[in-house]
Structures are given as C-alpha cells and as structure tokens.
Amino acid sequence: MVRRAQPPLKAEPFASPLHDRRVAAWLGLALGVAFTICFVTGLISHLIQQPPSWFVWPARPAGLYRVTQGLHVATGIATVPLLLAKLWAVYPHLWTWPPVRSLAHAVERLSLVPLVAGSLFMLFSGVANITRWYPWKFSFTATHYWVAWITMGAIVAHVGAKASVTRDALRRRSREAREAPEAPARLPVAAEGLTRRGFLATTAAASGVLSLVTLGQTVRPLDRLGLLAPRRPKVGPQGLPVNKSAAGAKVLESARDPGYRLVVEGRVPNKLSFTLDQLRALPQHKATLPISCVEGWSSTADWSGVRVRDLLEMAGARPGVTVRVESLQAKGAYRSSKLNRLHAHDPDTLLALDLFDEPLHIDHGFPVRLIAPNRPGVLQTKWVHRLVVR
Numbered sequence: 001m002v003r004r005a006q007p008p009l010k011a012e013p014f015a016s017p018l019h020d021r022r023v024a025a026w027l028g029l030a031l032g033v034a035f036t037i038c039f040v041t042g043l044i045s046h047l048i049q050q051p052p053s054w055f056v057w058p059a060r061p062a063g064l065y066r067v068t069q070g071l072h073v074a075t076g077i078a079t080v081p082l083l084l085a086k087l088w089a090v091y092p093h094l095w096t097w098p099p100v101r102s103l104a105h106a107v108e109r110l111s112l113v114p115l116v117a118g119s120l121f122m123l124f125s126g127v128a129n130i131t132r133w134y135p136w137k138f139s140f141t142a143t144h145y146w147v148a149w150i151t152m153g154a155i156v157a158h159v160g161a162k163a164s165v166t167r168d169a170l171r172r173r174s175r176e177a178r179e180a181p182e183a184p185a186r187l188p189v190a191a192e193g194l195t196r197r198g199f200l201a202t203t204a205a206a207s208g209v210l211s212l213v214t215l216g217q218t219v220r221p222l223d224r225l226g227l228l229a230p231r232r233p234k235v236g237p238q239g240l241p242v243n244k245s246a247a248g249a250k251v252l253e254s255a256r257d258p259g260y261r262l263v264v265e266g267r268v269p270n271k272l273s274f275t276l277d278q279l280r281a282l283p284q285h286k287a288t289l290p291i292s293c294v295e296g297w298s299s300t301a302d303w304s305g306v307r308v309r310d311l312l313e314m315a316g317a318r319p320g321v322t323v324r325v326e327s328l329q330a331k332g333a334y335r336s337s338k339l340n341r342l343h344a345h346d347p348d349t350l351l352a353l354d355l356f357d358e359p360l361h362i363d364h365g366f367p368v369r370l371i372a373p374n375r376p377g378v379l380q381t382k383w384v385h386r387l388v389v390r
C-alpha cells in the first residue's frame with residue numbers, strides 16, 4: 001500500500017480516510033438492504049395484526065411468522081452499528097460551505113432530516129420496545145409504523161439522488177489500481193487508526209455479533225448466545241417465557257373461579273357453554289406449535305386441547321366464518337383477537353388446556369388459551385372465555 005505523509009491537521013480537519021465515498025457507499029448499500037428487509041417484514045406483521053379486507057394471512061407454513069419477525073428484529077438490530085458508522089463517515093459533508101448552493105441542493109439537504117431523524121427513531125423505538133422499555137407516551141405500534149413509511153420514503157429519495165455517486169465509488173477500486181497512485185480517490189491513509197477496510201470490517205463484525213446474540217432468542221442452536229435476548233426461549237413456567245402474567249392482566253381470581261364457562265355465541269344456530277370438565281370430555285387434539293412474539297423471541301411447545309373448528313361445527317356455524325376470541329382480561333390491547341377464516345378452520349387451531357401434557361400454568365392462560373399456527377404471539381389470546389362467531 002502506498003503511504004503518503006499525513007497532512008497537517010489544520011489544513012485537513014477531516015483527514016481520516018474513513019470519511020470518504022467508498023466507506024459511505026458500502027455502508028449505504030448494507031443499510032439499504034437491511035432497512036428494506038426490516039420494512040417488508042414489519043409491514044407483514046402490521047398487516048397480520050390490522051388486516052385490511054383484501055389481506056388474509058395464511059395459517060401455513062406454521063412457522064412462517066417466526067421467520068419473518070425473527071428477521072425483522074435481527075435486521076433492525078444489525079442496522080444500529082451500520083447507521084452509526086454511516087453517520088460518522090458522512091457527517092463532515094454537513095459542514096460544506098456555502099451551506100446551500102441551489103434550490104436542488106437545499107431540497108437534497110432538507111430530505112436528510114426525515115432520513116436521519118426517521119432512521120434513528122425507528123432503531124431507538126424498536127430496541128426500546130424489545131427490551132420492554134417505553135420512555136414515551138404515544139402508541140408504539142402506530143408511531144413505529146407511520147415513521148417507517150416516512151423513513152422509507154426518504155430512503156428511496158436518497159438512494160435515487162445518490163445512485164450514480166454510489167456506483168462510481170464502488171467501482172473506483174478497480175480503476176484506481178490501473179491509474180496513477182496520485183489519483184484523487186486515493187486519500188492519504190492515516191498513519192494511526194483504522195484503515196477503510198478495517199473500519200468496514202469492524203462495523204460488519206459488530207452488526208454480525210449483535211444479530212447472533214439477538215437470534216439466540218428464536219434459533220435454538222444459538223440459544224446460549226442469546227446475551228441480548230430479553231426472553232430466553234426455555235426460561236419460564238413449564239419451560240416457556242411469559243410476557244403478560246395473570247397478575248398483570250388482573251385475571252388471578254376470574255381464571256380460578258369454579259363457575260368458569262367457555263361460551264360460543266354470535267351468528268350460530270346453537271349457542272354453547274362448557275365447564276372446564278366438559279371441555280376436557282370433548283375430543284382432544286395435540287399440536288406442536290411455536291409462540292412467536294412480535295418482540296422477536298419464539299419458542300416451540302406441545303399443546304393439547306379442543307379444536308376450534310370442532311366447536312364451530314357443534315354450534316352449527318356456516319363454513320368460512322371468522323371468530324373473535326375474548327379473554328377474561330377486562331382491559332388491555334391484547335384482551336381479544338380475531339381468527340380469519342383460514343385460522344378458524346385449521347385443524348391445529350386449538351383452545352389449549354394442556355402444555356407439555358400438564359394443565360396450563362395460570363401465566364400461560366389457564367384454564368383455556370388460544371394457540372394457532374403461523375400467528376404473532378399477541379394474537380395467541382390467553383384466559384379465553386368466549387368465542388364470538390361472525
């Protein structure tokens with residue numbers, strides 16, 4: 001490698017070779033890919049939870065949501081070091097003089113506000129959410145969703161504006177090799193500190209390690225690496241993590257009430273009502289299905305209980321109905337959920353009574369919980385007492 005003497009600091013305030021276009025271009029490319037995966041998987045999760053009429057999320061493959069949401073959280077986390085490195089690589093450009101050269105230049109600079117502020121907000125709010133820290137008053141889901149659109153819009157505009165510069169910067173290495181060593185692209189290499197390659201490698205390593213220690217919460221072989229995972233897949237009552245406890249949901253009394261009944265009603269000819277013993281006397285079905293929390297952790301378990309579609313048949317429901325599943329929990333965003341027609345009629349959609357061949361722990365939804373394939377954890381309603389057919 002050709003090294004030149006380091007110029008005096010005063011003459012070149014940002015002389016570090018790390019502030020150049022190649023570093024910015026590589027980081028920009030990685031960020032573009034990571035943000036796109038994160039956006040698409042986030043959009044899927046949003047559509048499942050608030051489905052418009054044209055969207056019906058399938059019940060199969062059973063573990064699909066676990067993969068899309070695992071990717072969402074892992075790419076989001078991997079983006080943190082990439083974004084910080086990118087901001088550090090490009091910040092000298094904010095000091096250009098004159099600050100605004102033309103109208104186009106002004107628009108380009110203004111578009112950096114939603115780009116930078118939006119990206120920082122998305123990563124900060126996402127990381128805070130998975131660590132269950134809510135240092136704000138607004139609704140996390142709605143804000144995280146809308147800011148994602150603004151940020152993604154700014155990213156698309158930025159990629160459009162920078163496409164040719166990025167392409168040139170990424171191609172430059174081969175051209176550089178052919179041309180004279182004094183070619184302007186070859187900035188002085190700092191005698192101390194990181195080289196460009198070292199800087200990129202360090203950022204990539206930080207990203208990789210962060211993803212690995214996060215994936216430990218959902219990929220079993222990486223379990224022991226799950227240092228940053230707020231939930232460990234095997235830690236909790238009956239070997240399964242708990243997000244909302246029975247005490248937290250204020251159902252300790254109602255869930256243990258001997259007068260408990262499971263009711264099936266709504267648009268059905270025969271309304272049904274069962275005690276817990278009557279439910280146990282119905283045909284029981286076993287299924288091995290994961291809980292896949294939106295926060296990124298997931299864990300597979302063996303469930304058994306009554307098929308929802310058997311109950312629908314007993315009630316005389318028409319084929320293709322949807323079902324609202326209601327909890328004993330009186331308040332809270334996740335006290336009820338909806339089964340679309342595919343989930344309602346899937347043979348593995350259960351009102352579970354047992355977990356790993358034992359009655360459900362009260363924190364896992366005793367006496368009855370919903371468990372269905374390919375569904376976010378927030379829609380696996382616990383302490384179920386009513387199905388409303390629609």
Ligand SMILES: Nc1nc2c(c(=O)[nH]1)N[C@H]1C(S)=C(S)[C@@H](COP(=O)(O)O)O[C@H]1N2
Nearest residue numbers: 241242243244293327334377378380381382
């Ligand atoms: N009634 C009710 N059910 C609920 C919740 C809730 O807050 N209330 N939380 C959900 C969330 S966010 C998840 S991830 C799963 C967790 O199930 P587990 O505690 O059995 O692991 O339950 C879901 N069911």
Ligand SMILES: [Mo]
Nearest residue numbers: 293294377378
């Ligand atoms: Mo969850």
